[in-house]
Amino acid sequence: MINKLVEKIKKTNAPIVVGLDPMLDYVPEHIKKKAFEEHGETLEGAAEAIWQYNKGIVDTTYDIIPAVKPQIAMYEQFGIPGLEAYKKTVDYCKSKDLVVIGDVKRGDIGSTSAAYATAHLGKVKVGSKEYSLFDEDFATVNPYLGTDGIKPFLDECKKEKKGIFILVKTSNPSSGEFQDRIIDGKPLYEWVGEHVDKWGSEVMGDKYSYVGAVVGATYPKMGEVLRKVMPKSFILVPGYGAQGGTAEGLKPYFNEDGLGAIVNSSRGIICAYKNEHYKEFGELNYADASRKAVEDMIADINSIF
Amino acid sequence: MINKLVEKIKKTNAPIVVGLDPMLDYVPEHIKKKAFEEHGETLEGAAEAIWQYNKGIVDTTYDIIPAVKPQIAMYEQFGIPGLEAYKKTVDYCKSKDLVVIGDVKRGDIGSTSAAYATAHLGKVKVGSKEYSLFDEDFATVNPYLGTDGIKPFLDECKKEKKGIFILVKTSNPSSGEFQDRIIDGKPLYEWVGEHVDKWGSEVMGDKYSYVGAVVGATYPKMGEVLRKVMPKSFILVPGYGAQGGTAEGLKPYFNEDGLGAIVNSSRGIICAYKNEHYKEFGELNYADASRKAVEDMIADINSIF
Secondary structure: OHHHHHHHHHHHOOOEEEEEOOOHHHOOHHHHHHHHHHHOOOHHHHHHHHHHHHHHHHHHHOOOOOEEEEEOHHHHOOHHHHHHHHHHHHHHHHHOOOEEEEEEEEOOOHHHHHHHHHHHHOEEEEOOEEEEOOOOOEEEEOOOOOHHHHHHHHHHHHHHOOEEEEEEEOOOHHHHHHHOOEEOOEEHHHHHHHHHHHHHHOOEOOOOEOEEEEEOOOOHHHHHHHHHHOOOOOEEEOOEOOOOEOOHHHHHHOOOOOOOEEEEEOHHHHOHHHOHHHHHHOHHHHHHHHHHHHHHHHHHHHOOO | OHHHHHHHHHHHOOOEEEEEOOOHHHOOHHHHHHHHHHHOOOHHHHHHHHHHHHHHHHHHHOOOOOEEEEEOHHHHOOHHHHHHHHHHHHHHHHHOOOEEEEEEEEOOOHHHHHHHHHHHHOEEEEOOEEEEOOOOOEEEEOOOOOHHHHHHHHHHHHHHOOEEEEEEEOOOHHHHHHHOOEEOOEEHHHHHHHHHHHHHHOOEOOOOEOEEEEEOOOOHHHHHHHHHHOOOOOEEEOOEOOOOEOOHHHHHHOOOOOOOEEEEEOHHHHOHHHOHHHHHHOOOOHHHHHHHHHHHHHHHHHOOO
16 A cells, blocks of 8 residues: 555655544534534534535545545544544545545554454454455554554554554654653654664565654654654654644655655645635635645645755 | 542442453354344444343443443444444443443544544534533543643543543553653653653542553552552553453552552453353353452452452
8 A cells, every 4th residue: 555655646746645634613514504404413414514524625636635634533523423424534535546544543452453453454354254344544553552552553554455654753742741752862752763664674565664654744853863764664744734844844754755755734725715825715615725725735845845 | 430430449349340342252152143143244243242242241240340441442343333332332331330441542632632532531512412422431541642632631531520541551561662661760651650640630539530540460560660650540450360460469559548440351351251260151151250250350359458
């Protein structure tokens, strides 16, 4: 799947991923109105609203982007109907040939970690039958529990030719509380980065590993170090735009081949219609505003090369 | 909810929690047969099987235990039907007045962390209505992202009078890869433990905090240190039994009041019928084997006082 991601980035010339993180507040009134008319102000109504909202954005952007990253928490907060909307979104994006990164940040040990890996990347056996579950192409994984938590995901990656992005240095202000602490002369995130490099060396695609890393756009100096620590890993970069990361700051996250990083924007794209800059589109044409925001983001990021 | 947990532990004289982590391999044949007859070898069939299996165990044990801890990964691996079985299990256990610890190990930042907190502890607004979602009493949370990831859970804990258990030192063999690394003279888990103590001081119950910690039974020396670092936090202790933790090793996890820790056993209880020691019960009476294993575990743990 890393090979497909690389190929799609080259084809679209867009090292970006659109974060499908729908809040009900983001959804235009006309979509909510219709969903609530059909299902009432219920969880099913909310799920229908976020699904239709997503669909609109995917329909106007799928031809110019390589990948999407739905954040499962935003769906989980609407319970089972919300998770059904998540699954529908994943399936729809795959039908549009987009690479789907499930931002699930799961992490546990042994058989539990294996169960998560099955849920998101693999297939489960029921009697003599086998079923795919959420079936994303990539999943994000938390490293706090060490190799025991990662290994079952590596096994699934090998089997299904899928991938993971491991949290290394997150984009949030308090990420340094633990991640930046110095251990034997190096910050924790660097130790985690070295593990990512090691874990990733076991599951190589053509040029990049099935194992990538999450490194926030808000810490470019650390991005520069981590790029060198994990030369074979793709870096998934959150924090561009809304969280304050700039295009210029993204340079160190890329390798000399112009690859190796994929930059996420969520709110900046899916809520573009609420932005002063794109207000001429209006709420009804929210999805066109998203497409324009994607085009602007691609141009902005390509300006650094 | 921490007050209720303390009260229930006192009433049952059982500082234990039963881990409801059903694998399909654990489910007795007669339950699987019935479920597959009704639903076929489908995800719905698997979900029905694990739900009936859980129900049997809850029905025979609820009067002698204070709490259960369903591990959501084991349900997530059966997709949406699996998560419906999770929700059914949570609701059923609550109807039996058990405290439910959702072992979800979620962790993200800002609005995403808030969405997870809503999903598991809170209520979501849809138009003018409000809905509970998975609605566990406690959730487990991963600390790697720092305060930004924890704060939204603290807010929800305050609002709903619920609680969290933060991963501090996990029970698995590789937990030391990052958690044991020395930072300014102290291991990372101790730094995390100090944060747990600080976060917990903001949301106190009568005697213990709404914020507890996960510390594996497999590391009793570290448990002893952490007990002192977080005097007001309940410690949720996995790793007893199957993973090698012993009752004698559990002593340091408790405070002098005989409280402050709750010991989990999953496989040891729910798979008791497969254990040589309880084989006289037979597969049909698997739930009675579980009750006996609970009684033996309570006696074993109380022997240390």
